Amino acid sequence: MMVSRHKIVPVILAGGTGTRLWPLSRQSLPKQFIALVSENTLYQDTLLRVAESDVFLPPVVITGTDFRFFAKRQAAEIEIHPTVLLEPVRRDSGPALLAAAAYVRDQHGPETLVLALAADHVVSNPDAFRACVNSAAEAASKGHIVTFGIRPQGPSTAYGYIKPGTVVEGTDAALVDRFVEKPDAETAARYVADGYLWNSGNFLFPAGLMLEEGARLEPEMTAHAEAAIAKAKPDLTFLNLDSAEFSASKAISIDFAVLEHTQAAAVVAGDFGWSDIGAWDAVHDVNAQDAHGNVTHGSVSLMDSRNSYVYTDGKLVAGIGLDGISVVATDDAILVMPSERSQDVKKLVSELSSAKRNEVNEHLKMHRPWGTYQTICRGDRFHVKKIVVEPGGKLSLQKHYHRAEHWVVVRGTAEVTVDDKVFTVNENESTYLPCGSVHRLANPGRIPLELIEVQTGSYLGEDDIVRLEDVYSRQ
Incomplete structure (x- = not known):
């Protein structure tokens, strides 16, 4: 000590x-x-x-x-x-x-x-x-x-x-x-x-x-x-x-x-x-390597490969004959490059940002003070999410100008506010929130609340949220 x-x-x-x-x-x-x-x-x-x-x-x-x-x-x-x-x-x-x-x-x-x-x-x-x-x-x-x-x-x-x-x-x-x-x-x-x-x-x-x-x-x-x-x-x-x-x-x-x-x-x-693990080659170097110099994370299968780094947080990634290659796979983006060019990722991200690719800034699974939401499917006029609200968590009192929402509870119990009504939605039950309604979702229970949210409307951006009251002091 x-x-x-x-x-x-x-x-x-x-x-x-x-x-x-x-x-x-x-x-x-x-x-x-x-x-x-x-x-x-x-x-x-x-x-x-x-x-x-x-x-x-x-x-x-x-x-x-x-x-x-x-x-x-x-x-x-x-x-x-x-x-x-x-x-x-x-x-x-x-x-x-x-x-x-x-x-x-x-x-x-x-x-x-x-x-x-x-x-x-x-x-x-x-x-x-x-x-x-x-x-x-x-x-x-x-x-x-x-x-x-x-x-x-x-x-x-x-x-x-x-x-x-x-x-x-x-x-x-x-x-x-x-x-x-x-x-x-x-x-x-x-x-x-x-x-x-x-x-x-x-x-x-x-x-x-x-x-x-x-x-x-x-x-x-x-x-x-x-x-x-x-x-x-x-x-x-x-x-x-x-x-x-x-x-x-x-x-x-x-x-x-x-x-x-x-x-x-x-x-x-x-x-x-x-x-400082400032790039993917450095992440490879600080992790334990197998007999061939490979570092893997998640569901990975390599054949005849050496000195490579392969990361996946979901789908199986299989590689043959990799040598000094870095592969990083997430739900919505895959990076493949020679490990020696790890410093160039910053330039790549800048180009993706200029192209206004949402993958630069946001993951499919987004963290919030009350829990998480994760995109399941997205189309021109619909967006399907899985929402998890931790026990005691409470979303802001809010409204949307361009979208309506359907909530289907798959686990736990939801306390729902819609305009002047407050009611409970249990597992295998659902509710509808019309466009423009003032609403809030809360988890009064002791287990995480899980629900599927289906948004429909002419504009589905996250900036179409008017917060009227928020326990986390967000604007």
């Missing part, structure tokens, strides 16, 4: 979208909330990594409004209850980390150490990671912003690099001589030979020091981030950062805003099985 004399508050950055892991990672369910390497999601594994109560104070999570219920629910599943700060808009890691630092300073004092972690990274050796945190804490307490450098397994063009400089006296850290961006292959090989480290993008720093350096290097952005905390308002169990102040911040990473310009930057070298 790690022992530390410092107060450390983990701050988990959980607002990214993981574009390079499409089609599994999408805007509606990004990679940090998906189980890719264990039974837990990446976000849950990150929280568990810093769950030692005698070392770490309760965590702070900063994420977007769209992901707030994922953040709360998945943390509760592993019995962790973080403070969740909500970004009204995306502004990269700079404003987010400065706002989180201001929150920690106000709650615990300026000397409190902030451990800033990406929610979507993998650490295969948590004990070695915590030992590295302990080493970094000694340097951070001496007035340094400490980044975790990773000893390279070989030259890689996927990461930025750090050149260590003079050792920080009395610690295992070194001052940062220089940060460099992702290099080409020849430069990466030279960096590895010269003792450079990969930049993990995770940091440890005194809350007050980060704010002081932010105020010196990016005064306007830092002022807006601090004001966003000062004017933040509670909403349900979340804390909403002030929209006007946070939106006024420039969009910039904490690396470009502070780390690459401060004289206080230091680095601790670590070897704890780290990966």
Whole structure:
């Protein structure tokens, strides 16, 4: 067990979208909330990594409004209850980390150490990671912003690099001589030979020091981030950062805003099985491989194949003679590519987005604070969904201008509101909701409510919802 004399508050950055892991990672369910390497999601594994109560104070999570219920629910599943700060808009890691630092300073004092972690990274050796945190804490307490450098397994063009400089006296850290961006292959090989480290993008720093350096290097952005905390308002169990102040911040990473310009930057070298699993080839590398170098997930059958990654969350995927190929199959999209071109997925997603393909952003199964809905069939004037409402869940009181709905209950009991009537619909019963009616669906029972919804009408988009009342404070 790690022992530390410092107060450390983990701050988990959980607002990214993981574009390079499409089609599994999408805007509606990004990679940090998906189980890719264990039974837990990446976000849950990150929280568990810093769950030692005698070392770490309760965590702070900063994420977007769209992901707030994922953040709360998945943390509760592993019995962790973080403070969740909500970004009204995306502004990269700079404003987010400065706002989180201001929150920690106000709650615990300026000397409190902030451990800033990406929610979507993998650490295969948590004990070695915590030992590295302990080493970094000694340097951070001496007035340094400490980044975790990773000893390279070989030259890689996927990461930025750090050149260590003079050792920080009395610690295992070194001052940062220089940060460099992702290099080409020849430069990466030279960096590895010269003792450079990969930049993990995770940091440890005194809350007050980060704010002081932010105020010196990016005064306007830092002022807006601090004001966003000062004017933040509670909403349900979340804390909403002030929209006007946070939106006024420039969009910039904490690396470009502070780390690459401060004289206080230091680095601790670590070897704890780290990966940012930023692309499918990296997912292959961090998972257990069979005797032929293959990694499979789900219903997969391979013949005469090697060094390949095949993922399916439904249908059987069979392959013959695959060599260095990645295949990712979901209900509505299949990606096939040479694994060495994993970085090109971001460009592909951009092209699909320009073509306005719905598969870029949404899964067939969509998560909501009350449960899930999943598309079964869709046509020009109809849309069939399976809806699951968790016990106690309640949809918003709403109406639609362009569609009517039929609900057929297949499991559980539904409490249905239609205009001024409230009634119960049991298993094997159905009800009809005319176009324009004010309606609501709720599950008053102790088991999940499952029903089939058939929408019919001239327009079936999700934006044809007028919410009149919502217990989850959605607009």
